[in-house]
Amino acid sequence: MPEQIGFFTDTSICIGCKACEVACKEWNQLPGDPPKFLDGFDNTGKLDAENYRHVKFIDLVPESANIITGNGAAWLMMSDICKHCTNASCMEVCPTNAIVKTEYNTVYIQPEVCNGCRDCMSACPYGVIGFNEQAGVVSKCTFCYDRLQANMTPACAKACPTQSIQFGALTDLHKKADARVAALQAQGYDKAQLYGRDDSVYGGLGAFFLLMDKPEVYGLPNAQNAKLPSRNNAKGYLGAFLTAAVGVLAGLIAIRQNSDDSQRGA
Amino acid sequence: MAEHFVQPPHWEVWITLYFFLAGIAGGSYTLATMLRLWGSARDEATARIAFMWAFPLAVVCGALLTIDLGKPLRFWHMLVNTTPGSLGLNFKVWSPISLGSWALLLFSLFAFVSFLEVMTKRGNERNVSGAMVVWNVLGSIVALFLASYTGVVLSVSNQPVWSDSYAIGGLFVASALSASAAFLAFMSRFRSDDAIPTESRLGLADSYFVILELIMIAAFFVTLSNAGELWRETAMPWLIGWILILATFIPSLWTLTGRARGRALAASRAVAGTGTGALIVIVGVLILRFVVIYSAQF
Numbered sequence: 001m002p003e004q005i006g007f008f009t010d011t012s013i014c015i016g017c018k019a020c021e022v023a024c025k026e027w028n029q030l031p032g033d034p035p036k037f038l039d040g041f042d043n044t045g046k047l048d049a050e051n052y053r054h055v056k057f058i059d060l061v062p063e064s065a066n067i068i069t070g071n072g073a074a075w076l077m078m079s080d081i082c083k084h085c086t087n088a089s090c091m092e093v094c095p096t097n098a099i100v101k102t103e104y105n106t107v108y109i110q111p112e113v114c115n116g117c118r119d120c121m122s123a124c125p126y127g128v129i130g131f132n133e134q135a136g137v138v139s140k141c142t143f144c145y146d147r148l149q150a151n152m153t154p155a156c157a158k159a160c161p162t163q164s165i166q167f168g169a170l171t172d173l174h175k176k177a178d179a180r181v182a183a184l185q186a187q188g189y190d191k192a193q194l195y196g197r198d199d200s201v202y203g204g205l206g207a208f209f210l211l212m213d214k215p216e217v218y219g220l221p222n223a224q225n226a227k228l229p230s231r232n233n234a235k236g237y238l239g240a241f242l243t244a245a246v247g248v249l250a251g252l253i254a255i256r257q258n259s260d261d262s263q264r265g266a
Numbered sequence: 267m268a269e270h271f272v273q274p275p276h277w278e279v280w281i282t283l284y285f286f287l288a289g290i291a292g293g294s295y296t297l298a299t300m301l302r303l304w305g306s307a308r309d310e311a312t313a314r315i316a317f318m319w320a321f322p323l324a325v326v327c328g329a330l331l332t333i334d335l336g337k338p339l340r341f342w343h344m345l346v347n348t349t350p351g352s353l354g355l356n357f358k359v360w361s362p363i364s365l366g367s368w369a370l371l372l373f374s375l376f377a378f379v380s381f382l383e384v385m386t387k388r389g390n391e392r393n394v395s396g397a398m399v400v401w402n403v404l405g406s407i408v409a410l411f412l413a414s415y416t417g418v419v420l421s422v423s424n425q426p427v428w429s430d431s432y433a434i435g436g437l438f439v440a441s442a443l444s445a446s447a448a449f450l451a452f453m454s455r456f457r458s459d460d461a462i463p464t465e466s467r468l469g470l471a472d473s474y475f476v477i478l479e480l481i482m483i484a485a486f487f488v489t490l491s492n493a494g495e496l497w498r499e500t501a502m503p504w505l506i507g508w509i510l511i512l513a514t515f516i517p518s519l520w521t522l523t524g525r526a527r528g529r530a531l532a533a534s535r536a537v538a539g540t541g542t543g544a545l546i547v548i549v550g551v552l553i554l555r556f557v558v559i560y561s562a563q564f
Contacts (some may be wrong), residue, residue, distance in 0.1 A: 093363065
């Protein structure tokens with residue numbers, strides 16, 4: 001059994017160069033969507049079947065009146081990717097079992113098994129999975145499964161010039177992340193925090209992050225909102241069962257009542 | 267407060283129609299069984315109509331689900347695991363789509379046998395064997411599941427609105443029963459004079475189902491409000507949809523008030539009997555499916 005591997009993305013040193021996006025597309029032969037001209041330097045928009053990596057540009061430029069020396073924290077940048085959750089929502093709902101855990105404990109969609117029902121898209125809390133119209137199936141980051149099998153580093157981590165994206169054994173990455181966040185907090189970055197390092201979010205993430213603000217600022221659900229779809233199974237079925245039972249009872253009353261009416265009328 | 271960062275699955279027209287017709291197929295089968303069990307002998311004509319429609323509707327449901335897939339020829343992957351080295355049946359009790367796929371298959375079997383039974387029988391006399399009644403009862407349990415699980419599919423997700431309410435399964439089964447009662451009342455007009463007396467029973471049943479549906483809509487809104495997501499349903503154009511849905515309840519509720527004033531059969535037949543009231547109810551349920559499905563995605 002290979003060692004459990006992961007990505008540690010340190011957003012504090014991301015410079016938004018998008019080398020990860022380019023390397024990912026190059027390796028995975030993703031043509032990409034037509035470029036968009038969005039806020040900041042974002043021309044990808046979101047993760048989908050053509051973008052397994054997406055560099056987010058989060059605009060925190062203060063109002064001009066509030067700009068003073070020392071509050072120049074204007075941009076947050078983050079190279080987003082599938083989180084390879086320990087308890088993956090997509091995998092939970094997939095009816096075809098096309099979504100599996102690999103020997104590296106990463107989450108992988110088998111394109112030859114998927115039938116394109118898209119239930120995983122409704123379940124993924126990170127909006128990671130996209131539907132490939134041409135292939136008729138869904139797809140997302142594979143963690144460069146083919147490269148892993150050849151003992152190669154995933155393309156995005158290999159290309160990252162600042163080592164914002166680090167690849168390695170998950171236990172080693174946890175240690176590095178702990179040291180880094182402690183150093184940042186010691187420097188006064190009180191909001192610096194690890195996301196997905198522990199099991200508070202989907203049992204822990206294979207691709208975890210060092211964030212410089214709250215998860216919501218980066219478009220990530222916080223621990224209170226990171227819930228599995230199955231949370232509604234029992235309540236949903238119970239509600240349906242009770243309503244059906246009351247419905248049958250109502251039908252019985254209507255049918256019997258009217259039978260009595262018509263018999264009296266006859 | 268719930269926060270969502272998901273992408274929509276783009277479940278649109280085919281899924282909306284499937285959710286709608288699965289409700290009518292399941293609801294019709296259930297109502298037919300109820301008419302057989304508790305109705306008078308004269309209700310057999312309408313039960314026969316329901317059993318005749320349930321199977322073709324189930325076939326259409328299967329076709330709609332298949333068309334919506336990105337790979338329609340892989341529809342059987344819902345039932346069979348084709349993962350290399352893991353060949354076997356797919357049955358995930360915690361995945362409503364997995365359960366629903368089996369339910370649709372099973373319901374089709376129940377509906378097919380009932381279809382054969384009524385097609386091979388002459389006239390509308392009620393000479394049903396005990397075994398067939400048991401078959402109908404078991405089929406109705408699957409039918410009710412079919413009518414309701416579609417709502418649970420939506421709830422078991424991370425989409426806004428859908429995952430914020432666990433009342434959608436209940437809402438869908440209540441509305442499915444209402445639409446089915448209206449559908450049978452409407453269809454019986456064209457099929458047989460023997461079926462017409464049952465219209466009033468179905469009209470009254472529909473009124474009760476509409477009250478149940480109203481309660482479930484209230485539950486749906488309360489759960490959304492608790493999650494801080496009610497604004498999505500009260501925003502345009504969905505608000506118009508909800509107003510239309512509530513407007514379609516008027517004929518059914520009017521039937522009920524007519525009964526309360528003592529004009530029992532006359533009132534209920536005034537609405538159900540014209541066919542217009544039944545059509546209004548059916549359209550209302552279609553709008554309900556449309557609004558619930560689309561409002562979470564756009």
